[in-house]
Amino acid sequence: MSTILTVTDLTKKFGHLTAVNSLSFSINKGNVYGILGPNGSGKSTTLGMILNVVNPSSGTFSWFDGAKNTHQALKRVGAIIERPNFYPYMTAAQNLRLVCRIKEVPKSKIEEKLELVDLLDRKNDTFKTYSLGMKQRLAIASALLNDPEILILDEPTNGLDPQGIAQVRGIIQKIAAQGATILLASHLLDEVEKVCSHVLVLQKGKRIYFGKVTALTTDHGYFELNATDLNALQKVLESHQDIEKIEVYNTHILAYPSKSMTATELSKSLSEQGIIITHFAQKHKSLEEQFLSLTKNQQP
Amino acid sequence: MKRLFLIEFDKLRTNRSSRILIGAYFILLTSIALIAAIKFDIGPIKFHLAEQGIFNFPYVWHFNAFIGAWFKIFLAVVIVSMTANEYSNKTIKQNLIDGLSKREFLHSKWIMIFAFAGISTLFIFVVSLILGLMYSNYTELGIIFSDFEYLLAYFLKLVAFFGFCLFLGTVIKRSAFALGFLGVWQMFEGICYGLLKWKSPSWIDADQVFRLFPLNAMSNLVPEPFTRLSAVRNLAEQVGEVMQTNSAVRFWNIVIVVLWSYIFYLLTYRLLKRRDL
Known part of the structure; x- marks a missing residue:
């Protein structure tokens, strides 16, 4: 089984606050991982560090066994962090075209992915006219443009209405069923329980459990x-x-x-x-x- | 390089305010040609500005490089707001997550700075060439293609100014405040000069220190062209004034401005690298 991400002793301090404390874990191909933890337990900071937007205070991480530097590796990753961030004045198709340029993937994927998240008929509308649910679905389409080797989702259903939650979950389950590697951060436990095979539990920036979800349930039911x-x-x-x-x-x-x-x-x-x-x-x-x-x- | 250019070009092309501002800028640059239309014809007094020698080669290069630089604020607004918007829309974060490195992000902006400065210089060149060919008293090739250092100075002046704007946009992250700060900085330089003149010890030459200030260095790069104009000089002599002209592009001013451009680039990069998003 090939390793996608290895994190070693990763630490992030904001002033006197230690948001992530000497965190280590590794992610293997083909599994669906959940990161669980209450608000402020360091989930987003951890993802921010491995995604090159937050500078670690100490510790290291390496993508794909260190074969490439971080920003090159991120072209093979699909990630959504917190809120969908796009250019409000661009249409969905234009936004995705820009992502294609950054990730250096062919533009032919745009229609296919918009179809997947059910936004094809709105592709020529500007992003600012979208509802939150549509924005989140566009973010998923954008993360899937490069057919990523790992999909990273940070609170993907946050702030959505029940219908939006169901849609986004359906998409995630569809992707998971295709054998993709997924890293899903959430404080919604049933969400993690439904799709994840492995789980990383964080509290106050510290790892308190990492392993299979089934092993966490030690009793026989x-x-x-x-x-x-x-x-x-x-x-x-x-x-x-x-x-x-x-x-x-x-x-x-x-x-x-x-x-x-x-x-x-x-x-x-x-x-x-x-x-x-x-x-x-x-x-x-x-x-x-x-x-x-x-x-x-x-x-x- | 092409990829970075296209990324930034896409961002600009799809933004309506940017399109309008850039369009207005180039229309204004072209409008320098309208100066040629300034004509007074009041009975015995016939005055046609274009005939006063402002479009003579090689003076026209200097004159238009100076006037053309007035409009640079339009592109400055575009650069500042495009940079600040990357922060307020958090698209810079998404760009990095999608696999753009911080250096690539900065380079895509700097490519746009060079493109803006380059196209503006080309524009000034073409407009000046046409005006010169129409109104210049001298059209020998050797004269036409002299004094090109003004175009180079114009180019470097724009690069440094836009680099400063990009830096301010990155530091302040809000376009209105960044532009406001640009104005405050201009005043700050003036006040510093005043203080230097007034209070500095005798071994400090206030003028020489003032030369090092970024905005002043940029404005010194293309000195005002008016005192070079024979019509103005004649007028001055008639009222008994001897004009001190200092209108050449000076080597040290070029060095100072290029250094500032590099400093702005480095500072912006350092800031991007250090800041958590």
Whole structure:
């Protein structure tokens, strides 16, 4: 697996404030990475540094194993930071043409990418006439112009209405499904949970977790159950050898297995005991709960 | 180089205010030719400005280089506002993220400065040549193609001035304030000169120090041409005034202005490099 980005001990100080503190991680081709952290945890500063707009105080980073200098490497990257920044007086097509010139890619891609984000019919309107959702979609089209080896998105759904959020997410999921490498910074956990395979959790500029999203969810999930005879169900579950704990939650029973167990296994063994199940759901602790417990542990 | 030129050209071409200002600038440069139309014909007094020798070769190079420089403020506004807009629209940030280096960004602006200065010089050359051929009393090739140092001086003066504007636009990031500061700086130079004259110790020659100031150095580069005009000199002699003319392009003024251009370039680069966006 080839390395796209390696970050080593990256630090950024603004006066006495340390926005990013000795951060290290690496990004491999083909994975979708999320950067999670509350507001002000250093997500944008980190992205700013690797994208050549913020000067690091110390530490290094290298793109594509250091094969090229940063600005050359960025021509192979697609990135959107915070708000879409374009020339307000230029049309969408003119703005993208300028990006093509900067990235040195053929202009033939413009129509294709505008089509992808559903802006083709507005391509000759000036950027200033666009709604925020359209601006954000244009930014995505612009980031995709060079068919980037990695797509970097910083809060891509920030400030959008529900429809805009759904559109932007749909586009991201489509790109992720094509096997692209993506780095997505967000404070919206479900957003990260939906698309990311790996996650970097930041707090106060420090890395508190980096690895697979699934590894972050260390437990085996739990089952949410209900049956015609609730007492019988409870008894059977209590005597089940692989269930370590049960909880009654509202009208449901929550059963925590001690090892990984499929839904089929459990429902089979329950029906063998003559339990008629009326509700059955296998659940995992959400990333949000994981994240909250993780950041809580780090509090001084 | 071509890529950087096209990037900046695209930004200018699509901006309506820039197009209008640049258009107005070149129309005004051409309007120097209208001076030729100044004619008084009041009974016995017949006065035709074009016949007074202002369009004689090689004097016309000097005269037009001096007059043409008055209009440079139009392009200065374009440069300052294009630079400041890169900051207020945050497009400079996007340019860098898209893969333009800070040096490339600066070079694309400087290419535009050279292009503006170069095209203006070419324009002045053509306008002067036509006016000269129409009105000059001397049209020998040797005379036509003399005194070209005024065109060179005009070119360098524009480059330095635009370089100063680019620097101010980058420092201040707001076009109106940057232009305001340009005016303040002009006054500052004047006040400094006054103070130097008035208070400086005798071993300091105020005039020599003043020569080093950027805006003053630029204006010294193409000295005023009027006292060189024979009509003016005759008039002065009639009232008993002996005119001291100092209208040559001086080598040291060229050096000072070129140095300032380079200093502005370096300072702008340093600022771009250091500043977080």
